[in-house]
Amino acid sequence: MTHASRTARPAFERLGFVIDRENPDNWTRGVRVPNFDMHLDLPAEPG
Numbered sequence: 790m791t792h793a794s795r796t797a798r799p800a801f802e803r804l805g806f807v808i809d810r811e812n813p814d815n816w817t818r819g820v821r822v823p824n825f826d827m828h829l830d831l832p833a834e835p836g
Contacts, residue, residue, distance in 0.1 A: 791826075791828070792812070792815075793827050794825075795825075798825055798827075806827040807830070809825075810825070810826050812824050812825065
């Protein structure tokens with residue numbers, strides 16, 4: 790899993806990441822920084 794900002798979200802989606810949930814109330818060092826939890830499903834290794 791990774792966290793992506795609203796600005797970075799389109800780039801992560803182009804790489805195949807999928808949004809798990811939005812974090813509109815994320816705070817870092819006293820600043821509200823909305824972001825998204827995202828994951829990437831990797832193909833299984835061949836047998």
